[in-house]
Amino acid sequence: MVRPIFLYGSEVLRENAAPVDLSDKEYISALVTDLKDTLAKAEGCGLAAPQIGESVRVLIVDGRDMTDVYPYLDGFTRVMINPEIVDESEKTIVYSEGCLSIPGIYCDVTRPESMTVEYYDENLEKKTETFDKFACRMVQHEMSHLDGDLFVDHVTPIRKKIITKKLVNISKGRVPARYATKIK
Numbered sequence: 001m002v003r004p005i006f007l008y009g010s011e012v013l014r015e016n017a018a019p020v021d022l023s024d025k026e027y028i029s030a031l032v033t034d035l036k037d038t039l040a041k042a043e044g045c046g047l048a049a050p051q052i053g054e055s056v057r058v059l060i061v062d063g064r065d066m067t068d069v070y071p072y073l074d075g076f077t078r079v080m081i082n083p084e085i086v087d088e089s090e091k092t093i094v095y096s097e098g099c100l101s102i103p104g105i106y107c108d109v110t111r112p113e114s115m116t117v118e119y120y121d122e123n124l125e126k127k128t129e130t131f132d133k134f135a136c137r138m139v140q141h142e143m144s145h146l147d148g149d150l151f152v153d154h155v156t157p158i159r160k161k162i163i164t165k166k167l168v169n170i171s172k173g174r175v176p177a178r179y180a181t182k183i184k
Helices: 025-042 133-146 157-171
Strands: 046-048 058-062 077-088 092-099 102-112 114-120 126-132
Touching: 025 046, 025 058, 025 077, 046 133, 058 133, 077 126, 077 133, 092 133, 102 133, 102 157, 114 133, 126 133
Parallel strands: none
Antiparallel strands: 046 058, 058 077, 077 114, 092 102, 114 126
């Protein structure tokens, strides 16, 4: 089911999401389906459960539509349940980020170049995987949502000042989006 995406200013986006109960397979299956449907409708490359109002540690990333820019993302899609970073590089890299919860704003953000994550996939199989390049960026961005952290929290002070009015407008629902949105 397609759900509305919660916008900047919504409390759920600032919460530290709880681990999902792995024994509740029906809930997890329904949540993953909703995340996939909502992401497809919004035409994004990642979505975390808090963005659809569920404060649990579940996310999806899908880089398949970005292969024109990043050919190595061909076939790259992951469902991550209760993901945890077990290692990250000291070397960092800058990419421009955007977010479905903050439509129309894009900023350069510095994050580790690579990281290793332990998580459960949608079949509840435990995985350990190392990500780099833009795949790493997508996973990092969505994992940040699980900690109540948004990409605009990591921009330079001057950039933050420049986007403040836009952020205020988003928090009041005064922003065009091609998908259903919600503020709570």
